[in-house]
Amino acid sequence: MNAYLVGADVLGNIPDLLTQYGITIHKHVSGRHAAHQRKPASLKGVDLIILFTDFLGHNVMRHYRDLANEEKIRFVACRRSVCSLSQSLDKIGACQKTCDTCPNRKLH
Numbered sequence: 001m002n003a004y005l006v007g008a009d010v011l012g013n014i015p016d017l018l019t020q021y022g023i024t025i026h027k028h029v030s031g032r033h034a035a036h037q038r039k040p041a042s043l044k045g046v047d048l049i050i051l052f053t054d055f056l057g058h059n060v061m062r063h064y065r066d067l068a069n070e071e072k073i074r075f076v077a078c079r080r081s082v083c084s085l086s087q088s089l090d091k092i093g094a095c096q097k098t099c100d101t102c103p104n105r106k107l108h
Contacts, residue, residue, distance in 0.1 A: 001022060001024070001048060002025075005029070006028075006050070006052065006064050021095070026046050030055070031057075049064055053077050054079045076088040076092060
């Protein structure tokens, strides 16, 4: 699964956590530049949008949420911490197990 990350200048341990969930980072934008604050032209190949709320303004979040709804892409809004992201991914049904026979494996 490919994720589009919005917010945060530095990801820290986030990429390691996403790898445990079988998620790869398709693209990461900090949300600080004016170009990042508008809807991206396309989200081809993206299965999940992750919004880090402690680094984004309301309008930026609204643009990405609206785009996710238009494109029928799942999105998660959480703080930029491993614990918060892990809880949010668990809520949408992502599973840390990477086996093919896992009954909880919904996003992979």
